[in-house]
Amino acid sequence: MVTGNAAAAATGTAPRRRRAAVTVASALLLVATVPLVFRAAGSDGVTPVPQLLAFLPWLLVPAGLGLVLSLAARWRPGLFWAAAVLLGLTAFVRPYGGDGPAPHGPPLARLRVLTANLEFGRATDGLLAALRRERPDLVAVQECDPERCAAALASPAVRAAYPFRILAGHGASEGSAVLSRFPLRPDGAVPGELAMPRAAVTVSGRRLRFQVAHPMPPLPGSLHAWRTELGRLRDLAASRGAEPLVMAGDFNSSQDHAAFRSVLHTGLRDSAAATGSPRTPTWPARTAPVLGAQIDHILVGDALRPRTARFLDLPGSDHRGLVADLELYAAR
Structure with a gap:
């Protein structure tokens, strides 16, 4: 009887952990996705988007954690979501504003x-x-x-x-x-x-x-x-x-x-x-x-x-x- 109860508890714990991982991954990916969408659209939006945009490169951290949790939970939509966010952030991390026509002569x-x-x-x-x-x-x-x-x-x-x-x-x-x-x-x-x-x-x-x-x-x-x-x-x-x-x-x-x-x-x-x-x-x-x-x-x-x-x-x-x-x- 004890062994059966332990097995049932273990069986119930795994889905709860998976749901928790999916929930946390979703929240992390949402934090990174919202400012990324505004960045791609060329808009600063409203609070908290402008504040988050100031730290856009650091949004790679929650996006990366979202990928790890999605992988641990075997949550396929989360894997695709995280990969898309990471690719998008990486594209916008490149330098901006240094190009321009150079003057000539002494x-x-x-x-x-x-x-x-x-x-x-x-x-x-x-x-x-x-x-x-x-x-x-x-x-x-x-x-x-x-x-x-x-x-x-x-x-x-x-x-x-x-x-x-x-x-x-x-x-x-x-x-x-x-x-x-x-x-x-x-x-x-x-x-x-x-x-x-x-x-x-x-x-x-x-x-x-x-x-x-x-x-x-x-x-x-x-x-x-x-x-x-x-x-x-x-x-x-x-x-x-x-x-x-x-x-x-x-x-x-x-x-x-x-x-x-x-x-x-x-x-x-x-x-x-x-x-x-x-x-x-x-x-x-x-x-x-x-x-x-x-x-x-x-x-x-x-x-x-x-x-x-x-x-x-x-x-x-x-x-x-x-x-x-x-x-x-x-x-x-």
């Missing part, structure tokens, strides 16, 4: 550009160290608070190294700054809840437009602002004509967001992607470069060629900095 000048989000000014000391170490020519600063960041940038040492500057916005998150070794003048701004100033910089006799990018993040309550502000950056890029343009900053979006790809579709090149680092995470700094998303970018127009791109740790910030070496040409 360069007019070589530029080093740095972008840094200071997280409410907490990484001001890290920025100052990066300025001394990297000696960039143009700097885009986001989340430059008035007490720490703005005050530090007004110091005699920084003013001597960067005599030309723009400070914009108020508050810890809204403030932005442009620093330059070259003469500049204010050239307007892209409207947004966070300051996005623009400078007209004269380099080797040629005018270059330098735009700070800092659209709202794609949080559930700010998706409309995020899309709208990225659209304004796209419109600026589309209207640039033959004038060189550098757009640098915290875009709060990755290559897997349709709103960001629309900026690239105007012909701008992503410096990191163009120099072999299309997926190196910049946020969150606590887990980068192992885990995260590349949401900080330096985009350049036709008359500029990226040569190198490197990522910097900024103690105190939840972002990593990005520095790119560029060549400026007389024409495309």
Whole structure:
């Protein structure tokens, strides 16, 4: 009698385990499938799709677990489902935004550009160290608070190294700054809840437009602002004509967001992607470069060629900095 009961229990346990495996596999595959469908459709959708799209390469993990569980449960539909999702994700993991027509002839000048989000000014000391170490020519600063960041940038040492500057916005998150070794003048701004100033910089006799990018993040309550502000950056890029343009900053979006790809579709090149680092995470700094998303970018127009791109740790910030070496040409 005991042996019979044990056999019956074992017989009942196997189907329950299989059902549990199928249920978990379905949930994992659904998590990966929904953002993949929107990515394939060229849409960012609604929450939680934009947030998941930022980490699209990491969706290979739940998809892979879904494949393993489907195999263990001998669930044939799940095997086909998982295989399709894995193939789709793999196709979209490839680099995006590094292609574009390369300029020809000798360069007019070589530029080093740095972008840094200071997280409410907490990484001001890290920025100052990066300025001394990297000696960039143009700097885009986001989340430059008035007490720490703005005050530090007004110091005699920084003013001597960067005599030309723009400070914009108020508050810890809204403030932005442009620093330059070259003469500049204010050239307007892209409207947004966070300051996005623009400078007209004269380099080797040629005018270059330098735009700070800092659209709202794609949080559930700010998706409309995020899309709208990225659209304004796209419109600026589309209207640039033959004038060189550098757009640098915290875009709060990755290559897997349709709103960001629309900026690239105007012909701008992503410096990191163009120099072999299309997926190196910049946020969150606590887990980068192992885990995260590349949401900080330096985009350049036709008359500029990226040569190198490197990522910097900024103690105190939840972002990593990005520095790119560029060549400026007389024409495309």
